Amino acid sequence: MTRSDKTTNSQPILPGSVIGVLGSGQLGRMFAIAARRMGYRVHTFSPETDTPTGQVADVEIKAHYDDLIAVRGFASDVDVVTFEFENIPAETAQAAAERALVRPGGAVLHTTQNRRREKTFLRDNGFPVTPFRAVNSLEDLKAGLNEFGCPAVLKTAGFGYDGKGQTKITSHDQAEAAMTAAGKQEMILEAWVDFACELSVVGARGADGAFTHWGAIQNDHRNHILDVSVAPANLPLEITRDAVEIARAVLEQLDVVGVLCVEFFLTRDGRLLINELAPRPHNSGHLTFDACVTSQFEQQLRAVCGLPLGSTELLRPAAMANLLGDLWPCVRGESGEPNWAAACAFPNVKLHLYGKLTPKPGRKMGHLTAMAESAEKAAEIVRKAREALI
Ligand code: AMP
Numbered sequence: 001m002t003r004s005d006k007t008t009n010s011q012p013i014l015p016g017s018v019i020g021v022l023g024s025g026q027l028g029r030m031f032a033i034a035a036r037r038m039g040y041r042v043h044t045f046s047p048e049t050d051t052p053t054g055q056v057a058d059v060e061i062k063a064h065y066d067d068l069i070a071v072r073g074f075a076s077d078v079d080v081v082t083f084e085f086e087n088i089p090a091e092t093a094q095a096a097a098e099r100a101l102v103r104p105g106g107a108v109l110h111t112t113q114n115r116r117r118e119k120t121f122l123r124d125n126g127f128p129v130t131p132f133r134a135v136n137s138l139e140d141l142k143a144g145l146n147e148f149g150c151p152a153v154l155k156t157a158g159f160g161y162d163g164k165g166q167t168k169i170t171s172h173d174q175a176e177a178a179m180t181a182a183g184k185q186e187m188i189l190e191a192w193v194d195f196a197c198e199l200s201v202v203g204a205r206g207a208d209g210a211f212t213h214w215g216a217i218q219n220d221h222r223n224h225i226l227d228v229s230v231a232p233a234n235l236p237l238e239i240t241r242d243a244v245e246i247a248r249a250v251l252e253q254l255d256v257v258g259v260l261c262v263e264f265f266l267t268r269d270g271r272l273l274i275n276e277l278a279p280r281p282h283n284s285g286h287l288t289f290d291a292c293v294t295s296q297f298e299q300q301l302r303a304v305c306g307l308p309l310g311s312t313e314l315l316r317p318a319a320m321a322n323l324l325g326d327l328w329p330c331v332r333g334e335s336g337e338p339n340w341a342a343a344c345a346f347p348n349v350k351l352h353l354y355g356k357l358t359p360k361p362g363r364k365m366g367h368l369t370a371m372a373e374s375a376e377k378a379a380e381i382v383r384k385a386r387e388a389l390i
Contacts, residue, residue, distance in 0.1 A: 015039035020078030023085030028053030291318035325359035
């Protein structure tokens with residue numbers, strides 16, 4: 001195939017082809033497992049080695065994202081490039097696109113890797129989004145606090161996930177300190193949402209525009225980090241239907257080819273507000289790996305390869321619990337490992353570990369998925385299995 005064929009290819013990319021993954025974390029690892037199961041080869045690119053993705057990929061390239069010569073070389077050796085980490089610089093995606101098809105396209109990455117751009121895109125296109133305003137100075141922040149009242153959340157526009165770069169402001173006199181702590185960065189201020197619950201819709205869009213989703217998944221966060229996800233969400237049908245319709249419209253508007261997750265707050269008065277978009281498989285969709293006919297990772301593969309999308313049917317109600325580094329005895333200055341055998345004693349629980357070498361507080365090291373006759377039961381089992389690790 002010539003270079004221009006490779007960047008504009010409209011033919012399906014078939015098993016035996018090579019998929020390039022920018023980023024090397026657990027999302028890339030689970031994607032690589034799905035891809036290798038279907039007979040694809042996987043190359044991964046990141047500034048590290050012995051990474052969660054690299055451990056299961058065919059080839060692990062270690063280079064910085066701004067090494068555009070390395071990026072072009074990486075893209076030249078693969079049939080399609082995707083990413084598992086949205087904070088890839090836009091120039092990196094552009095350089096890759098000179099040598100291979102990049103899916104989802106760089107414009108999706110550009111919009112979603114910056115909270116200000118993402119929220120502006122959502123608001124301008126009529127999607128319901130948490131009230132926000134851009135903050136460039138202390139005056140902007142004070143004006144925002146007057147508009148939204150306290151509490152409110154100051155967030156960095158770039159490089160934010162799992163509550164990183166966020167400060168909750170509970171009184172007007174904290175404004176100056178919050179601004180000083182933030183330094184000279186592009187910020188947004190968001191109104192505090194007193195939500196009834198959080199939910200997400202993981203959607204997938206094929207190269208032909210076909211749309212699939214896994215329904216509404218209900219999410220509990222702890223310290224701003226996802227703790228437990230449950231499917232199907234225990235919500236009125238019309239809320240689920242509306243959330244799915246919003247997700248479908250977002251994927252269409254962004255012309256996504258691949259998987260994108262829409263995270264929502266459901267307010268106490270029954271309104272859905274979009275909190276955030278993630279242009280890739282998402283932590284809340286990990287339970288699809290064990291509990292669905294087609295997982296979010298296989299669907300991402302099918303989409304970026306231009307294959308028909310698979311059934312997203314949930315085979316059994318399921319719940320997923322994250323395993324953070326805090327569970328490791330060494331993080332508390334003790335010796336030993338979590339009690340894996342005790343978790344494996346739950347016959348309907350599946351253990352996923354990401355191969356990360358150093359546990360740290362708040363670091364996602366793995367997850368457990370439980371399946372049961374009801375979502376509530378699955379949530380109860382997965383929490384018990386996690387407790388058994390300690
Ligand atoms: P984020 O990184 O923006 O997704 O935030 C992580 C978590 O912090 C969310 O899932 C919420 O639990 C909480 N959070 C973030 N923004 C807000 C907000 N504006 N109002 C209430 N809770 C929030």
